Amino acid sequence: MPGCYAATKLAPAMDLRLSRCLGAERPAKRSPRGTQPPTHSRFMMVAEGRRTMAATYKMAAYPKEISFRDGSTVIVRPLEPGDADGLLDFFLSIPEEDRFFLKDDVTSPALIREWTQHLNFDRALPLVALGNGRIVAEGVLVRRRGNARSHIAQIRITVTPDWRNRGLGSAMMRELCDIAAGAELDAVHLEVVEDCESAAVEAAGAIGFVRLGRIEGGAHDQQGHLHDIVLLAMPLHKYYEWSKY
Ligand SMILES: CC(C)(COP(=O)(O)OP(=O)(O)OC[C@H]1O[C@@H](n2cnc3c(N)ncnc32)[C@H](O)[C@@H]1OP(=O)(O)O)[C@@H](O)C(=O)NCCC(=O)NCCS
Numbered sequence: 001m002p003g004c005y006a007a008t009k010l011a012p013a014m015d016l017r018l019s020r021c022l023g024a025e026r027p028a029k030r031s032p033r034g035t036q037p038p039t040h041s042r043f044m045m046v047a048e049g050r051r052t053m054a055a056t057y058k059m060a061a062y063p064k065e066i067s068f069r070d071g072s073t074v075i076v077r078p079l080e081p082g083d084a085d086g087l088l089d090f091f092l093s094i095p096e097e098d099r100f101f102l103k104d105d106v107t108s109p110a111l112i113r114e115w116t117q118h119l120n121f122d123r124a125l126p127l128v129a130l131g132n133g134r135i136v137a138e139g140v141l142v143r144r145r146g147n148a149r150s151h152i153a154q155i156r157i158t159v160t161p162d163w164r165n166r167g168l169g170s171a172m173m174r175e176l177c178d179i180a181a182g183a184e185l186d187a188v189h190l191e192v193v194e195d196c197e198s199a200a201v202e203a204a205g206a207i208g209f210v211r212l213g214r215i216e217g218g219a220h221d222q223q224g225h226l227h228d229i230v231l232l233a234m235p236l237h238k239y240y241e242w243s244k245y
Helices: 042-051 081-092 109-117 168-182 198-207 237-243
Strands: 006-009 016-018 055-057 064-067 073-078 124-131 134-143 152-159 187-193 210-220 226-235
Touching: 055 168, 064 168, 073 168, 081 109, 081 124, 081 134, 124 168, 134 168, 152 168, 168 187, 168 198, 168 237, 187 198, 187 210, 198 226, 226 237
Parallel strands: 152 187
Antiparallel strands: 006 064, 016 055, 064 073, 073 124, 124 134, 134 152, 187 226, 210 226
16 A cells, blocks of 8 residues: 555654745725724635734654655655755656656756755755665645645655655655645645656555546647646645545
8 A cells, every 4th residue: 555654753853934924914904984894704814814824834753764565764854955966866867758747857956956055945845755875755845826825735756766666655745745734734736647647646546635637638748749637636634634544
């Protein structure tokens, strides 16, 4: 079962407090006649709550050791500035046909330097898994921008070929969902090219992601053939708690 893995907390680390008081400093609007607008309708209270939502990513669980069904283990932890060379080597180990579907040119040393030297967890929280001392998987939680969308985060996962099919991809998805759930986000989305990234569809489905929709012909492969993109979602809160049993 892909989601079946054992995790051990190794050492206490830090909480990444990401207070984003979105619009909190804005003065309250006054009605044209100078009276305070009504603030107690249920809708407005919800809207106000969203605007002042602070995301706190609870990272005390990391570094964490995770073991798999074949007996292998990895250490999962947030990306660090010293990871530049290891991260570049990792992405160079990913087959060209897989890299083609990634959103960024991950073989660019300048991009990897940017990612490792200017870590901005408020926007993107990258986790790496180390197996036998080298990076063997990377996953990132990207919180969507803007007041209206910041209750949702997207994830992306990549695993080096010789570490695939042992549950690592699902374990990384689960870690990122745990972090998003701890920050009280509402859902995690995963976008995959259906018939080219079928392992991702399989791994996500096995841990409880549901299908939201499909963009027909949303991506093309290296030969120019069109493929559908599938949008998968992990609802958080109670659904997520239940999905773990
Ligand atoms: C998707 C990816 C992260 C999965 O990593 P992984 O460590 O192999 O994931 P898991 O072992 O947890 O689960 C993979 C599941 O997919 C299945 N699978 C593997 N290849 C498959 C294929 N071609 N078609 C259908 N299912 C496949 C495996 O059997 C496994 O299921 P099982 O555990 O029930 O046997 C990895 O394949 C990868 O890095 N791919 C390239 C990048 C990518 O597609 N990323 C996803 C989009 S962001």
